[in-house]
Amino acid sequence: DEVDSTLIDEARTPLIISGMAHDDQPRYQIADSLAKHLVDAQQPWQQMEDDVQHCKELIQGLEGDIRQTRDKGTIPELQKRLGEAKKKLPELEHQRDQHVQYYELEMDRKSAHLTHEGIAEAQRVAGIGSFYVDENMDLPHLLEQALRARAVYTRDKDYIVMDIPDRMTGKPEPSIVIVDTNTGRPMIGRQWSDGLHQAIECKEQVAVKPETQTVASVTVQNFFKMYKQLSGMTGTADTEAQEFHDIYRLDVVAIPTNKPIARNDHDDLMFLREKDKWEAIVDEIKAFHDVGRPILVGTTSVEKSEMIARMLTQKYQIQHSVLNAKQHEKEAGVVEDAGQLGAVMIATNMAGRGTDIKLGRFTREQYVEHLLKRGMASRGLSVDMSDEQLRENVYRKIAPTELKAQGVKKREAEEMDFAELELMLLRHWAEGTTWLSPKGIAASSAEELREELDKNGRCKLHRIQWFENVEALGGLHVIGTERHESRRIDNQLRGRSGRQGDNGSSRFFVSLEDDLMKMFAGETTMKLLARLGMKEGDAIEHPWLSKNVERAQKKVEERNFQIRKNILEYDEVMEHQRQRFYGLRQRVLEGRSVKDLIFEYIEDVVDDGIGEYLDSDYPALCAAEYAKQKLDCSILPDRLKGKDADSMETTIRRLAKEDVAAVIGVTLGEYMPVEGSEVAVSFDSAGLHQWAKNRFGVELDTGSLREGGAKERIAVQNMLEEAAFQKIDETELGEIGSFAKSTYGAEQLSKWIKRKFTFDVTADEIIAADRDPDRLVRDLVIEEARARYRVRECEFPADYIMQMTMMMARQDPAGAFEHLGKWAKDRLGIELDAETIKSTPPSKMREMIIEKMGEQLDNDTLTKTIDEAVAIENDDELDGFLAERYGKGITERMRYLDEADRADAIHARVETLHRPELIQFEQMVLIETLDSSWKDHLYIMDQLRDSIGFRAIAQTDPKIEYKREGQRMFLTMMKEIRERVTDLVFKARLAPPQQQAPRPAPQRPQQRPQGVPAGNIMGSSIMGPGFSVGGNPPARPAQTPKPNGEGAGS
Known part of the structure; x- marks a missing residue:
């Protein structure tokens, strides 16, 4: 049911099973305080930017007024105002540019990006030096997430704060709960990934949960493709027929409705300003509610549903029900009464609720009670009156209010001839809600006016009579407070009314300040409205505007389709990896040829070890690694290859000095301005002093550094280089000689074999086998x-x-x-x-x-x-x-x-x-290693996915690069798995379960300790090097061999 909701709407987000991400606690609080500072600091710029946009809209509106006005006498005044606005615009832009923009927002992508000024300001406020060196490298990402939390994500729209029972204690605690954008329901238990959820928790000052990390993921498309057959039903699939065919190979078949649709879907009503739109919505609710028609108001967020509820209460004292993420438990009861006489229900995304609102019946007594309660009839109204008497009673009661502009008083309304009073009311309603001209209204009879009012559907008082049920009243009236991104969601909202041939109507209210219009229809629609001469407070209703809004929705749908298609294309890489990984894991779980698999791993690891240790470049590689450890410098191994001990040491010291001089030159640019540089940097003497002291042990006299000019910069650079060179010259490099030995590779291979497999193969045996054309070193080891x-x-x-x-x-x-x-x-x-x-x-x-x-x-x-x-x-x-x-x-x-x-x-x-004993041991080693490695691999792939888009700057296709990098990372993961498994199979052992004396059964079931591997049918655990007490392997393997025999498993 509602197949498009699952296969289309949900397909923009992959299905994810998550677990704990880090042992350490990232610096969310620092990032949140910095984001709050930047948001506050950008307020002056943002206010001026709003003024600039308002001025542009005023200019376009005045240009339209000049073109459209019929009174030529007003043109000079309009031209004067237009000239003033055009003169004011450059001044406003200049004033805006006097302020600093610290970050940029992309609301359609829900992203925030720091400008260079924003990074510099954050570094200044944080006071911990550059964000792009050493231990501060995590802060730019955390800060951008905190900015998104503060400037993009809105409480009671994207999420709510509600009490959720703690998993461990059961005690309710305030928590961030995501609101489903398609259904309006709270998604308890779900979290945003990548630190965004924690950033929002910091913003709302609730307990920060540990960051989660993906342990398994699949796209909705690939998940459902695993089924042999797919089918489903929905009332709104036709607009997505192409996507169903392209992605799922499914055809959409339209089934005719059981009864013809009698619902009247009116054109959108458009406003310039959001405040005018909300006032008009409340007025329309009042107009329909007074007559007794039930109304469903669809809003896009919890915040807006609560705002319109307050407006209804304050302005018209209308009783209503609210159905949103905060009241979702009451859903059934609220919906049950939504079709009764005079019911008003305000619902967040009612579209996704999949409910039928049944229209109720009522008696004359109930109708009289409703009219009296709303002040629509006098106390003299009784159930015995005719339709004509009812209409006269109501019209005489409401005439003083409705005809206030015409000066009709209460006594006059009571004494006036009813036919005359009725015609005045009908003309008044026709003037406000029909397309008739003033002359046409004046020339029309009462019956002709009623027919025109019927076409418009915005008034029901002209046909008031003794209705017997809501169906006769006109059915349920649906009000959409703004257009959704998807036409299907709007159609679903409309579809709450007019079910099974019932009467009904719907109308959407739109303003240019709505999210959809700001993102995708602002400029085009503004030009159209300018031509029509629209100004603030006006409302325009026209099929052209409705089509324009639909065009904006199509743009969003196309973008969302591209997002879903993009996700699917990127997931192709992971889909191939999943098939291979889970096929391997299933083989292990079933116990099929597990020993053969382990020996495949042993053979591959031996090949890798021999290829690495007996490579002619290996001694130089180890020497470069040794130099990096001792001198903190990067040296290419090729520059050390083939050298004896003395020349190798001399080369290392020389290259280390060149490297540190380059690092000093680059890092000084973070603290001191460089003449002629494209990037402006303010002089940061405090940060420079701290960096020089921590890195080189040099105490700079910051008092003598005044401006950070070229002369001062050269002096500081020379001082730091001198200190660094002295440290390099004094460092002992006594072990360099071992790397120059011709037998170094064979000796290290011998140590590696002993360490990894616990048996001995001497360096002499390795050298002899390597020189023997009839025998391979590989065969000797295997x-x-x-x-x-x-x-x-x-x-x-x-x-x-x-x-x-x-x-x-x-x-x-x-x-x-x-x-x-x-x-x-x-x-x-x-x-x-x-x-x-x-x-x-x-x-x-x-x-x-x-x-x-x-x-x-x-x-x-x-x-x-x-x-x-x-x-x-x-x-x-x-x-x-x-x-x-x-x-x-x-x-x-x-x-x-x-x-x-x-x-x-x-x-x-x-x-x-x-x-059984050995195969269970093999399975436990393999499963634990596979699962932890896969989790690490998914994390790395997530990071790659986030950053791969930058490859486009280098004129390469990000998707091709992602496939290439993803395949390389997968092969690296498989190599690590082989390394870890072969590390353990010769060393670890399976400990029998501990026997315990009988004891009374516990009153509540005990949870399985985290350390005991799942699926262990004998209750045993693995013990040995590389495993913790509970049987879990280490989180990260050693990946590269270290010089002098250090490495994995040591």
Whole structure:
């Protein structure tokens, strides 16, 4: 249902599952205080900019008045005012330019950008030096998010502040809740990403939640493409038929309505100023409410719904209901009564609520009560009167108010001939709401005037009678307070009225200050209105204007379609990566050939290690890294390649001095002005003093620095360079000699193998294999790895079951021996009675188990059992075969698999039963590593997605660059996964679950500790290097080998 809401509206935002992002707390408070300062500081500029825009609108309006006026005598006065306005405009622009603009806003993109002056001012106020060096690099991003929170996102429109129960304590706490722009409902539990949510929390002074990070994401389009069949229904899909076809390959079929639509959709009513629009809306609500018609007012935000509610109460004391994100729990009750006599409902985006408003019935007594309550009839009105008497009673009551401009008093209205009074009222209403000219109105009869008023639909008093139901009154009247970005949403709002052939009407009120009009229709519409001679306070209603507004909506729809298409195109990269990653993860979860996967990783890692350590450039690379650590400078490895120890040290010191001199020259430009530079920088003596002291230990005499001119700049630069050069010359570089040795690469490879795989391959063996044309270093290492893993396959289950038995024996020796005997029978096919187990020393028992495990590996029992099981076609026979062999049969799911999937499932089941301890260990290592690496990868891809647009400046296609960079990052992630997995499989072990004494059951269910990996059926945990107590791998792997044997796993 409402398929366009899901497949189109929601498709602009990817579906995201998020988790915690950082251990540290970013500096949101600093960013918020800086943003508040900049917003306040920009007020003078913003006020002048508003005056400039107002003057431009006045000029266009006066030009239109001069063209359109019929009274030629007013033209000189208009021309005088136009000349004054044109003369005033340059002055206003000059005054505006005297003030500083610190940031720019793009309201249609909901973004804010700091100008150069804004960055300089923020740096000055913060007092922590440049935002673009060292530990301050996070502040520009945080500050832009804080600016968006302060200047772009509005409370009670984009979000509300409401009490939400805390997840841990259950105590209600003030929280930021996002409001769905399409439905108006609060989206509890959702957060904006990238620090924006936290910036808004700082702005509203509520508790700042930890920043979230994407752990899984998919676009709506790609999510629904995974279904074999898609279908849906909605009343407003036709305008998006092209997108349904292009994206989802779905055709839109229009089904005729059950009954013809009787609703009257009036043209938009347009105003120059928003305040005039709101006054007109309240007047229209009053006019329809007085007669008794129910009214639905659709607003675009919580803030505006509450504002119009206040206006109704203050100006006309009209009772009404409000339905927005704050009252969404009352939705059913409010909607139920919305079609009753005189009901007024103000709803935020009623469009998305998918509800039918049923029109009510009422008695004469109820109608009389309503008219008396609204002051529309005198106390003499009774239910026995005829329609004519009712009309006369009402007209005589309202005439003094309606005809106040004509000077009709209360007594005069009571005594005047009714036919004359009725004609005066009809002419008055026709003058205000029809297209008739004054002459046409004067020449028309009462019945002709009624027919004209019927066409317009803005008045019902001319047809007042004893109505029996709301349908006869004209049905539900819908008022749209502004146009939505999408025509579909407007159509849905209109569609609340006139259901199932009922009567109804709708009208939208628009002003040039509405968000949509400001962004997409301002200039064009202003020219049109100028030609029509429109000025402040006027309202214009014309089909041209409605079409102009629809053109603006089409622009937004086209932009939104491009956004959705863009998201989909960018997501193609992630879609391929998701398919590959989740396919690999599913293989691990099912236990299919997990050992083979690990050895694929071992072979790839060995190839990478040999390629890196035995590369001729490796010693120079390590020397450059060593120089960076010791001297904090960047040196190209090519400049150190092939040098002996002495010349390498000399080169490093010389290049370090060149590098630090360049850094000093660039950074001084942040604090001292440079003559001839395009970027103006104010002299910051305090910041310069702090930087010189922290970086170089130099105390500058800021009192002697007056203007920061060229002479002073050169003096400071020379002083800093002298201090830096002295520090470089004094630094000890004693380890440089090791990088010049010819055997350095082989020695480091030998250390890496020992550290990573826990076995020895000497540097001499590596050098010999490298020189031997018939043998590869790779084969030497992998053969040893397979041999070592074979030992692990024998020892790992033996160690595990012996530890388990000894732990159980402390509480139940007989049960422990029975468990060991059953395990030996199922796993090894040998009989062990309790007496044998009891009399055999644990060390001997362990050796016997290892020996039997070795025999199974030598006989390739696993492969033979898999072949036998796959050959069995009947599920019951297969179940009996496995139960006899391992004590457990097939799972229920395996009975319903397709033939294509059955063999893989049997393979996984046999492997899981044959080597459960080791396969569970392998699965835990792989799943934990895959999941944490994927989370890190998604974060990096998010950062890439945000910044890739700047590649267009270099004349490259951002989408192509994103695909190229994304693929490179994915390959890097897979390499890190291989590194981490191979780091752990030879070192970590699976610890048996701790046995505990029986205890009473807890009164409430206990949450699983965060450290215990999900899916661990045996309750075990991984222990060993690289894992924390709970079994989680480290957050980040070491990525590059360090000189002198330091690196991953050290």
